[in-house]
Amino acid sequence: MVTTDKIILNDWHAVARVSDCQPGTLKQVRLLEENLLLWRSDSLQDSIQVWQDRCPHRSARLSLGNVSDKNLVCLYHGWEFDQAGKCVRIPAHPTQQPPISACVKVYHCHESWGLVWVCLGEPDQDIPPFPEWDQPSYHKVFFGPYYFRSSGFRVVENAFDVPHFAFVHDGSLGTRSNPVIEDYEVTVNAEGVTLSNIHIWQPDTDGIGTTGKVTYFHKICRPLTLYTIKEFAKGRETGLYTISPISEEESMAWGVAAFNYEPEMLEAEFQAFQDKLYCEDAPMVESQHPARLPLLPRNNTEGTMLPETHVPSDRGSVAYRRWLRELGITFGVC
Structure with a gap:
């Protein structure tokens, strides 16, 4: 459960090195008692994404899935999500428009000083200076x-x-x-x-x-x-x-x-x-x-x-x- 301490919740926290998040890779981390997924599309030009490590379908860990071009695919039922966390494809129902609720919780992420910084709340200041x-x-x-x-x-x-x-x-x-x-x-x-x-x-x-x-x-x-x-x-x-x-x-x-x-x-x-x-x-x-x-x-x-x-x-x-x-x-x- 994420803390209700606003000072800590709205601050930036380092969770990985940028070099650890290569194109097409997934990395699981934990911050403030929340399981997180760090991933980057197959393109180095795309930013690192930080999501709640939970598929909105049946709550499986998305970190068990894989990257497909610019999207993330859940291993459990193959649901595919774009970089905004929105489901764009359900293999079992290829002609059905994914429901609005089929979205992953996406968190703030910033790359500075060679580190990946995450804020689980609403950041009220910049990354710590160096x-x-x-x-x-x-x-x-x-x-x-x-x-x-x-x-x-x-x-x-x-x-x-x-x-x-x-x-x-x-x-x-x-x-x-x-x-x-x-x-x-x-x-x-x-x-x-x-x-x-x-x-x-x-x-x-x-x-x-x-x-x-x-x-x-x-x-x-x-x-x-x-x-x-x-x-x-x-x-x-x-x-x-x-x-x-x-x-x-x-x-x-x-x-x-x-x-x-x-x-x-x-x-x-x-x-x-x-x-x-x-x-x-x-x-x-x-x-x-x-x-x-x-x-x-x-x-x-x-x-x-x-x-x-x-x-x-x-x-x-x-x-x-x-x-x-x-x-x-x-x-x-x-």
Whole structure:
């Protein structure tokens, strides 16, 4: 059942890479507890379609069917649908005009930053921005997707939680011998939550052993999307990290990174480094109870109403939780 949380329902969520949706292919995904079908006609010029994965005839999954030229054919009874989701042919009754009710539910779809974005409601804003995508001086690489048995908000919070680097990512993004987190700045406005001037020393900043001081800038531009800038001696690494809520306690993470310097590692090596970080993060995130993120009311400055305790280095997550509360988020939180 699709959520009634309008903020989440009307937002854009990444569900696949554009490269995964080749002409004539079908792909099944799940978003907000809804089974979806992604498909593209035999022509690369046609846009990717996102439909409810259900035939209006006898509710069979359309993802079991096949593409025929520009149309989709249901495997069960051969009903054929055009790209608007309207049935145009019923093989058992070839001369009969298909009934008006023989239509598939079609959702909003957009292709940006190499990802397929879906909105199950009525989008009230554009796809989350990623300014480096169109800059030729930046090298781009994908990472993920990563499955978490946890609320997407827990996953986002973990992504900008720097204090865990020294322990969960000891030897790469942090070290137990230097766990101290300096003060950093947090601002909240109409554009989201911003964390800036986060300084940390890393024994392996890029997966190939480069050691040094790193400065992070995080902008939570949507409830489940994080834009990050990481600056160190080599240059600047930016990233768009977005979480798609499969359900209230399941999520999928998608990432795109961009570098303004020539990477010394292959794309596969960078992905392997990100895979390693995910394997370290997932057990921690999935162990958190409750799986849904506890929100923090604005007037609860000490956090005493929560089953979780906060310290100064948690100021980013405290601001994030209050912001979600003010937005009126109800899906995947408690």
